[in-house]
Amino acid sequence: MSEAPTTTGPSPLPPCTREELTHLFREMLLIRRVEELAAKAYTQRKILGFCHLYIGQESVAVGCAAACKPEDHWITAYREHGQAMAKGVSARAVMAELFGKATGCTEGLGGSMHLFDAKVNFMGGYGIVGAHIPLAVGVAWALKQRKTGGVAVVYFGDGAANQGAFFEALCLAQLYKLPVVFLCENNFYAMGTSVDRQSSLIDMSLRGNGVGMMREQFEGFDVEHVRDRVGAAVAYAREGKGPVILEAITYRFRGHSMSDPAKYRPEGELEEKKKGDPLLITEARLRAMGMQDAELAALHASVEAEAEDAYQFADTSPEPDPARLYEYTYAP
Ligand SMILES: Cc1ncc(C[n+]2csc(CCOP(=O)(O)OP(=O)(O)O)c2C)c(N)n1
Numbered sequence: 001m002s003e004a005p006t007t008t009g010p011s012p013l014p015p016c017t018r019e020e021l022t023h024l025f026r027e028m029l030l031i032r033r034v035e036e037l038a039a040k041a042y043t044q045r046k047i048l049g050f051c052h053l054y055i056g057q058e059s060v061a062v063g064c065a066a067a068c069k070p071e072d073h074w075i076t077a078y079r080e081h082g083q084a085m086a087k088g089v090s091a092r093a094v095m096a097e098l099f100g101k102a103t104g105c106t107e108g109l110g111g112s113m114h115l116f117d118a119k120v121n122f123m124g125g126y127g128i129v130g131a132h133i134p135l136a137v138g139v140a141w142a143l144k145q146r147k148t149g150g151v152a153v154v155y156f157g158d159g160a161a162n163q164g165a166f167f168e169a170l171c172l173a174q175l176y177k178l179p180v181v182f183l184c185e186n187n188f189y190a191m192g193t194s195v196d197r198q199s200s201l202i203d204m205s206l207r208g209n210g211v212g213m214m215r216e217q218f219e220g221f222d223v224e225h226v227r228d229r230v231g232a233a234v235a236y237a238r239e240g241k242g243p244v245i246l247e248a249i250t251y252r253f254r255g256h257s258m259s260d261p262a263k264y265r266p267e268g269e270l271e272e273k274k275k276g277d278p279l280l281i282t283e284a285r286l287r288a289m290g291m292q293d294a295e296l297a298a299l300h301a302s303v304e305a306e307a308e309d310a311y312q313f314a315d316t317s318p319e320p321d322p323a324r325l326y327e328y329t330y331a332p
Pocket residue numbers: 079127128129130156157158159160161187189190191256
């Protein structure tokens with residue numbers, strides 16, 4: 001079999017207007033601030049259990065959201081607070097879920113790794129590495145059968161791209177030409193193991209070649225570029241041409257989870273990567289488009305207020321009723 005083509009071609013989306021880019025910047029900043037407050041709440045023991053932060057990767061989810069339509073369904077792993085917010089779950093509902101409160105998007109029954117909101121087609125966070133990838137193929141199958149025009153987008157990490165279930169999902173999706181975009185966020189680490197120590201390929205989109213799937217790797221730090229590349233991929237899948245596997249090159253600025261001091265990174269690597277912080281890239285572009293200090297300060301203040309409000313809302317919300325513990329265990 002010849003190698004699959006390496007790009008879906010130019011994006012059907014026009015470049016961002018200043019207004020659109022401002023919106024994307026605000027989204028990324030809100031995710032960043034909500035997670036920084038979540039980190040604080042974790043150390044205060046207001047958030048318990050696992051908590052994996054998305055800080056540094058915000059441009060991927062926000063750029064992807066800008067390329068998707070509401071009818072597109074997302075499914076993902078446990079580093080999903082930012083993805084949930086980008087798909088339309090409110091900061092309040094995310095924070096309250098992290099606090100385990102009844103007002104959370106999963107009514108306090110899920111917690112950090114199991115955010116879920118069917119209202120915005122956010123089909124969840126999952127804690128078992130790679131296990132959600134076949135579910136995305138099922139979602140895509142349903143979307144195709146129901147002729148919804150929707151595309152399934154599945155996020156997963158570089159580590160998850162080593163799981164058997166992932167390869168099987170690729171096989172079926174390509175065979176049935178399902179409308180699914182496999183979006184690998186290669187942040188160069190699977191817990192404490194760097195990608196070159198866990199995989200013979202560094203570009204996980206090359207895994208698509210094994211089944212003849214359209215594939216592409218791109219830099220994921222520039223939100224507008226992510227919007228562009230995911231835009232081309234979802235258009236391809238939506239037109240019925242088949243699935244696409246993408247790899248967004250990204251980086252997480254925090255440890256794997258809140259309990260990881262991240263001592264395994266080579267010295268200086270984090271500092272170097274932080275120079276390419278998605279927020280810095282987009283802020284510089286907005287300034288080049290004419291944004292002044294006062295407008296930026298107002299934006300920061302409004303984000304700060306929204307994140308603080310989410311924290312207060314979560315903190316003062318009621319606990320779930322223990323009598324409801326077994327609800328949602330089985331389908332009604
Ligand atoms: C099947 C399975 N094996 C191992 C684990 C433990 N584990 C949790 S996250 C993780 C690393 C996954 O890394 P990656 O897919 O790159 O995602 P990232 O954390 O970088 O977002 C591992 C091994 C798990 N949750 N599930």
